[in-house]
Amino acid sequence: MDEQEEEESTAIRPKPKSEKTTFHDLGVVDVLCEACERLGWKEPTAIQKEALPLALNNQDVIGLAETGSGKTGAFALPILQALLEKPQRLFGLVLTPTRELAFQIAEQFEALGACLGLKVAVIVGGIDMVTQALALSKKPHIVIATPGRLVDHLETTKGFNLRSLKYLVMDEADRILDMDFEQELDKILKVIPRERHTYLFSATMTRKVQKLQRASLKNPVQAEVSSKYQTVAKLHQFYLFIPLKFKDVYLVSVLNELAGNSVMVFSGTCNNTLRLAILLRTLGFTAIPLHGQMPQAKRLASLNKFKAKSSAILIATDVASRGLDIPHVDVVINFDIPTHSKDYIHRVGRTARAGRSGKAITFVTQYDVELYQRIEHLISMKLPLWETQEEEVMVLCDRVTEAQRIAKLEIKEKDEKKKGNKRSKLKDDEDDTEEASGVRKRIGKMKRRKTT
Ligand SMILES: Nc1ncnc2c1ncn2[C@@H]1O[C@H](COP(=O)(O)OP(=O)(O)OP(=O)(O)O)[C@@H](O)[C@H]1O
Numbered sequence: 001m002d003e004q005e006e007e008e009s010t011a012i013r014p015k016p017k018s019e020k021t022t023f024h025d026l027g028v029v030d031v032l033c034e035a036c037e038r039l040g041w042k043e044p045t046a047i048q049k050e051a052l053p054l055a056l057n058n059q060d061v062i063g064l065a066e067t068g069s070g071k072t073g074a075f076a077l078p079i080l081q082a083l084l085e086k087p088q089r090l091f092g093l094v095l096t097p098t099r100e101l102a103f104q105i106a107e108q109f110e111a112l113g114a115c116l117g118l119k120v121a122v123i124v125g126g127i128d129m130v131t132q133a134l135a136l137s138k139k140p141h142i143v144i145a146t147p148g149r150l151v152d153h154l155e156t157t158k159g160f161n162l163r164s165l166k167y168l169v170m171d172e173a174d175r176i177l178d179m180d181f182e183q184e185l186d187k188i189l190k191v192i193p194r195e196r197h198t199y200l201f202s203a204t205m206t207r208k209v210q211k212l213q214r215a216s217l218k219n220p221v222q223a224e225v226s227s228k229y230q231t232v233a234k235l236h237q238f239y240l241f242i243p244l245k246f247k248d249v250y251l252v253s254v255l256n257e258l259a260g261n262s263v264m265v266f267s268g269t270c271n272n273t274l275r276l277a278i279l280l281r282t283l284g285f286t287a288i289p290l291h292g293q294m295p296q297a298k299r300l301a302s303l304n305k306f307k308a309k310s311s312a313i314l315i316a317t318d319v320a321s322r323g324l325d326i327p328h329v330d331v332v333i334n335f336d337i338p339t340h341s342k343d344y345i346h347r348v349g350r351t352a353r354a355g356r357s358g359k360a361i362t363f364v365t366q367y368d369v370e371l372y373q374r375i376e377h378l379i380s381m382k383l384p385l386w387e388t389q390e391e392e393v394m395v396l397c398d399r400v401t402e403a404q405r406i407a408k409l410e411i412k413e414k415d416e417k418k419k420g421n422k423r424s425k426l427k428d429d430e431d432d433t434e435e436a437s438g439v440r441k442r443i444g445k446m447k448r449r450k451t452t
Contacts, residue, residue, distance in 0.1 A: 021043050021044070021049075022043060022044070023036050023041075023043070023044055023048075023052075023077075026044060026048070026049065026052040026053050026056070027052065027053055027056040027057075028052065028056070028077055028081065029081055029084065031084070031115055031116070032077055032080055032081060032084075032112065034115070035111070035112045035113070035114065035115060036073070036077075036112070038111075039111055039112070041070075041073065044070075044073075045065075045069050045070035045073075045074075045354075046065065046069065046225040047063055047065035047069050047070060047071055047074050047223060047225050048070050048073055048074045048077075050063070050065075050074075050223035050224070050225055051063045051074040051075070051078075051199075051223035052074060052077060052078060054221045054223055055074070055075070055077075055078035055197075055199065056078050056081060058197065059197075059219070059220070059221050060197060060198045060199065060217040060218050060219065060220040060221070061075075061199045061200070061201075061220060061221055061222075061223050062173075062199075062200045062201075062205060062212070062217070062220050062221070062222045062223070063075070063199065063200065063201040063202075063222075063223045063224075064201075064202065064203070064204075064205045064222065064223070064224045064225070064226070065203065065223075065224070065225045065226065066203055066225070066226060066230050066231065066232050066349070067203045067231075067232065067345065067346060067348075067349020067350075067353065068232065068325065068349055068352065068353025068354050069203075069225070069232075069354075070354070071171070071201045071202075071203075072105055072108045072171070072325075073108070073112070074201065074223075075094075075169045075171070075199045075201055076105075076108055076109050076112055076113075077112065078199075079091070079092045079142070079167045079169070080109070080112055080113050080116065080118070082166065082167065082197075083113075083116065083118075083141055084116060087141075088141070088164065088166065089119075089139035089140070089141060089164075090139055090140070090141070090143065090162060090164055090165060091141045091142065091164075091165070091166050091167065092141065092142045092143070092165070092166065092167035092168075092169070093142075093143050093144075093145065093150075093162060093165055093167070093168050093169070093188075093192070094109075094142065094143070094144045094145070094169040094171055095145060095146070095147055095150070095168070095169065095170050095171065095176050095185075095188070096144065096145070096146060096171045096172060096176070096323065097146065097172050097175045097176060097181070097322060098146065098319055098320075098322065098323070099124035099125060099126060099127075099146055099296060099299070100299065100300070100303055100319070100320065100324060101171070101172070101322060101323040101324060102122050102123075102124045102144045102145060102146055103122055103124075103144075103300075104323065104324065104325060105144050105171060105323075106120045106122045106142075106144045109142055109144070113141075113142075118141055118142065119138065119139075119140040119141050119142075120140055120141065120142045120143075120144060121135040121136055121138075121140040121142075121143050121144070122144050122145070123135075123136070123143055123144070123145040123146070123149050123150050123153060124145065124146045124149050124296075125146055125148055125149045125296070126295065126296025126299070127149075127296055129152065129153070129156075129157075132149070132153065132157075133153065133157045133160070136153060136157060136160045137159060137160070143162075147176065147181045147184035147185055147188060148181075148184050150184070150188060151184045151187050151188060154187065154188070154191055155187075161191065162188075162191060162192045163191070163192070163193065164193070165192045165193055165196055166193075166196055166197065167196060167197045167198075167199070168192060168196055168197070168198045168199070169198075169199045169200075169201065170198075170199070170200050170201070170215060171201050171202070171323065172201075172202050172322045172323055172346075173200035173201055173202045173205065173206070173215070174202050174204055174205050174206040174342070175202070175322060177200075177206055177211045177212070177214060177215060178206075178211075185214070186214075189214070189215075189216065194216065198215055198216065198217045198218070198220075200212070200215055200217070200220075203229075203345055203346060203349060204229055204342040204345050204346070229342070229345055229378055229379060230379070231345060231348055231349070231360075231379055231381075232349070232352045232353075232358075234352045234355070234356065234357035234358065235348060235349075235351065235352035235357070235358050235359070235360060236357070236358070236359045236360070237348065237359075237360045237361075237362070237379075237381070237383045237384075238359070238360070238361045238362070238383055238384055238385065238386035239361070239362045239363075239364050239372065239383045239384075239385060239386065240254070240361055240362070240363050240364065240385065240386040240388065241364050241365075241385070242363060242364070242365060243365060243366060244365040244366060244367060246393070246394075246397075247335065247363060247365065248276075248279060248400050248403075248404060249393055249394070249396050249397055249400045250363065250388065250393055251265070251276070251280075251333070251335055251363070252280070252283060252396050252399075252400050253388065253392070253393040253396055254333065254361060254386070254388070255280070255285060255313065255333075256396075258330075258331055260312075261312070261330035261331050262306070262309065262312055262313075262326075262328045262329050262330050262331070263312065263313045263314070263329070263330065263331045263332070263333060264306075264313075264314045264316060264320065264326075264329055264331070264332050264333070264347075264350050264351070265287075265313060265314070265315045265316070265332075265333045265335050266316060266317070266318070266320075266321065266332065266333070266334050266335060266336065266338070266347050267315060267316070267317060267335050267336050268317070268336035268338075268339070269317065269336075270291040270292060270293040270294075270317060271411075272335075272336065273289045273290070273291045273315050273316060273317055274289050274291070274411060274414075275407050275408075275411060276289075276315045276335065276407075277289035277315045278406070278407040278410050278411065279400075279403045279404060279406075279407040280313060280315070280403075282402075282403040282406045282407060283399065283400070283403050285312065285313055286310070286311045286312050286313060287311065287312075287313035287314075287315055288302045288305055288306060288311045288313070288314060288315070289302060289314075289315050289316070290302045290303060290306075290314055290315070290316040290317070290319065290320050291316065291317040291319060292317060292319045299319075302314065303320075303324075306326065307326055309328065315335075318338070318343055318346075318347070320350070321338075321343055321346045321347040321350070322346045323346075324350060325353060326350065327353055327354065327356065329350050329351040329353075329358065330351060330358055330359065331351060331358065331359045331360070331361065332347055332348050332350050332351050332358070332359070332360040332361075333360075333361050333362075333363070334347060334348075334360070334361070334362040334363060335363055336363070337362060337363065337364060337365075337368040337371050337372060337375075338371070338375075339371065341371070341374045341375045341377075341378045342378070344362070344375045344378070344379070345378070345379065347360075348360035361386050362375070362383070
């Protein structure tokens with residue numbers, strides 16, 4: 001059993017559930033209850049019932065609850081309520097691992113805080129520093145940031161500091177506390193007050209005391225709504241055991257079968273993401289890629305196309321595995337099995353959100369058996385097989401082989417074009433990897449996760 005597995009096997013004791021059922025009962029003030037109502041939130045979710053009374057009672061909170069269960073509201077509401085009581089600029093900071101998630105959290109703060117005249121700034125990589133510096137100079141109430149770019153501003157933007165900060169949130173906290181963000185996080189923690197409230201939230205939480213101590217919580221209370229790492233009840237999960245060389249053919253076959261659904265396909269590398277998007281497009285699917293080596297404008301454009309349903313299939317790396325809330329996602333396909341079993345929970349959590357149902361299908365090749373067993377161990381479930389008819393799948397072989405050839409050629413052409421304007425592109429690519437920026441500085445020194 002490796003370190004990760006050991007950590008995961010620790011039992012979590014559920015807390016007794018609160019009987020209170022309205023936001024008002026939990027201590028949320030009227031103006032924010034009305035904001036929840038406007039968003040269609042009729043009653044608090046389980047994690048909100050657990051976490052809100054603790055947070056509103058000024059306690060530091062570690063919140064652990066399944067994907068799509070309303071954790072954002074659970075940390076945003078107490079901060080907004082405190083802000084209402086004592087208005088102040090640069091009041092709260094939310095750290096998140098990816099840029100897309102930062103924008104999404106900002107939208108939720110803005111929606112809940114609309115009646116308060118709330119000002120929010122999103123500070124993430126891949127976007128002009130000067131525009132962001134200007135936004136910071138206006139002293140927003142809440143800053144939502146990826147760690148790398150926030151450090152850049154703390155170090156270079158004149159007049160900007162977080163010395164008066166009252167609230168720190170680490171969303172996807174286990175990811176923020178892992179070694180990829182170590183250097184950035186340490187720098188941030190050094191320049192914000194120790195006297196503050198700290199919230200850690202995720203669907204998978206680190207159990208390592210050392211890591212949790214880095215967040216310097218004060219007598220934190222755990223708000224947990226599950227007794228172990230759980231996937232959502234309405235999520236129907238399957239696996240598909242196939243030979244490596246027929247993975248593409250099976251993907252096309254499954255997507256044919258699922259025509260009419262919105263599908264997220266997770267792949268392990270940026271290259272494979274792009275390759276699959278071209279391959280599927282060649283075969284007539286509306287598929288778009290999303291990965292960390294794309295310029296930020298393209299990343300957002302891909303995501304928006306998928307959100308607007310003008311593309312039915314989003315092929316993504318783990319840059320899209322955490323937090324993204326796209327309610328209409330019907331199916332998640334793990335084309336490449338996740339190497340970290342916790343990522344499985346986050347990936348499949350992109351569907352079956354907020355009480356809806358969804359499907360997840362994980363491709364398992366002859367080389368993935370051990371990783372797959374770890375996933376089953378983590379979620380304490382044996383998954384059923386996704387039924388396929390081999391002969392029917394193999395009929396697609398010739399067309400898929402031709403599409404593979406076209407995708408290869410197109411990627412070669414793109415690479416050659418890129419070489420032409422490498423200098424300008426390099427800047428964008430470099431800027432585009434905040435997911436692993438801490439690691440980037442230590443390349444060669446440590447084993448790194450795959451670029452997402
Ligand atoms: N009380 C509520 N009632 C109904 N819907 C809610 C409530 N609270 C949040 N939601 C909605 O549920 C969806 C999921 O919420 P959110 O993105 O906060 O989930 P999460 O727990 O952070 O998920 P993940 O672990 O994937 O990040 C959002 O669309 C949000 O608007």
